[in-house]
Amino acid sequence: MKTVLITGANRGIGLETSLVFAKAGDKVFATMRNPDNAIELKERILKDKLEIVVMKMDVDSDDSVNECISKIYQDSGSVDVLVNNAGIERHGAIEEMDISVFKEVMETNYFGIVRCVKAVLPKMRESKKGCIINIASVAGRISSSPLAPYAASKFAVEAFSEALAQEVKSFNIRVGIIEPGIINTDMARDIRHGEPNSNYPQSFRFGGMFAASLENPTSPIMVADTILSVAESESWTLRHPVGPDAQPFLDWRKGMTDEQWVDWNAQNDDDWYDAVKETFGLDARINVD
Template sequence: MTTPTVVLVTGVSSGIGRTTAEQFARRGCEVYGTVRNLATAAPLPGVTLVAMDVRDTDSVQRAVTDIISRAGRIDVLVNNAGMNMTGAVEETSIAEAHVMFETNVFGAMRTIQAVLPQMRQRRAGRIVNISSVLGFLPAPYMGLYSASKHALEGLSESLDHEVRQFGIRVTLVEPAYARTSLEANSPTAKSPIAAYDRERTASAAAVVREINKAPAPDSVAATIVEAALGKWQMRKTPPGPASLLSKLRRFMPAGPVDASLRKQFGLG
């Protein structure tokens, strides 16, 4: 009898994380999904829900210890938990930026540090960090979100070099827009500056248009599952706009890419 792959997915309350956990379960994996509040979390067939707040080191350590005590190991970690925020860089307070990085960067770092000891001991493991096309492209009025994803990309590439000696590999998945609550309900910076109103409004309208025509998170989830269980690649982009943007960034001159981005976001 084949031993199932043990998978930990963070942030499975909704959206990409929930769909990803479901797809891992359908592939026969033993899946653990984290939520911040077990009492309010909707059940997920085939997935064991575990309480975890990625912003709290003790919470992360407790959850990982609990999973290892149940399953004996963690083969795959998917760092999906994250948050977004809109607003000009000048409008965004340092405190708001701290919250963003606590979740998107340090949250991933906490879970990585919690699972790595047992992966190193077994000399096997796969870590999949959910980035974004904004991890390699700029995003006007989402500068802090983009910064957090750029940071996650640098962390992931460096980490992959460090842990390769132990049979562990790290992969980045870089989706574009998907119809999820994270993107549809992003908080805004609390101290707007009137001088940015016109372009901020145009940019927000462009994002809404993209989300409204974006696919459901199934294709992103499928890419994550393949990144975790298939042949290793440093970066994987879901089919469609994300793959196109990745190619444009790599092969087109910077000037046309810059002009295209400004046009898309309605900037003067």
């Protein structure tokens, strides 16, 4: 039985990840900013009689992270698997978002991971074992307007994780990066509602692509199963795209120059909608009609 710490576990990917680890026989510490909001998770714990401990932890706070993880060590003696899932998303045109938005997203999505990793590394290093899984995104390798704040934070997660993997391998600590595509979560459903009053067309029409994709949704359970598989394996593979659109989208982007990518997203509305339909088979106009 492993001791597993999961951040942002109150809903979506974090909730499902907590459940799959517990059902696999592991002891799970499911952490979140507001445990009172974890109604569904608590119901599932009672229904299935799962060994999941719900705890309060705000990844934006040094004190909160250190206090929570210290309690986990007092209870279990170790953290065998850390799943850094906590994250937020903000979208819009760069000119039209306040600088505080960029700072808020980076604080949670990037510095939150840094805090948690630094809190568990000493004991993992001493015991010469452990697994750290960071939830990034396809948006951590492909930047699209209007996701500048989110993509920037996930690019940072990718870079941090790649450097971390180099540092800790000699201590037998594995690092994995999970890169979901469009997954049926609250975050994705929020993106589908564009910004119709923006001066920049990308702020609205990109939401149409998400709305079209969510017509055939991919469950967060697929991501949770991948996270469990990575933790249970002995693989040192670093990156793990998840979802039917993830690897195809990465491959498609890889076949373009940077200039072609910029031009593709800078097209006028009609040409962009037609290109999305032709390339992905998605009618992004459904969010417009």
